[in-house]
Amino acid sequence: MMNQLSDELYDSIMQEMNQGDNASENEFFKSALKHYESALNLIPTPQTDWEIALHVYTALGDCCFNLGNYPTANSYYNKALLCPDAVEYGYVWLGLG
Template identity: 40%
Template sequence: MELNDKVYNQIVQLCDIGNALIEKGQVDKAIESYTEALDLVPLPKNEWETSTWIYTALGDSYFYNGNYELAKSHLYNALNCPDGASNPFILLRLGESLFECGELDKAKEYLLRAYMLEGYKLFFDEDDKYFQLIMDMI
């Protein structure tokens, strides 16, 4: 399914604004922009490709804000959207969010899946604690 061009362009514009705000360190304003973009996606949201990257952006933003519960929620949503389950970044950030929520068994599962898809390079710029959690499993 494809969104009509007008709606798609509005979504892209709002996400571009969100991305620019992230680069400026204005995470809360970026979240507002991403949320506005998500509101434009028709129901059911999990059937649209655009939802995959919007939920991912929201999850990533909440992760950097330290709101790991909301990060986890949005990343689970992203996982259930088109191509979400095979996206190494979604798996990584979900694993990290689960780690921060104290859900270590689930964190291991998603971090290991991310590693299996992308290898160590995905973890290179991340805190070592996440890779250390799965080192003995590799």
């Protein structure tokens, strides 16, 4: 059975993700990174046990990639692969090249 986050915690994570996405879409990648890191810090440990972490790690990877920080981007994409359903999520593989 997959772990379920409380609605309140899920909403808090998604609020940070949405703010990060808005910043990223406007190419404010450093601001986006802060929101994605905040989202990640809200996820209970071990974070890779949670499906939502797949999207947070992927967003972090994309953001670091856009900032030219390729080793950190690669690290986040690899963490994303440890999350539930990640192997079937082709976008992570695209990020890894």
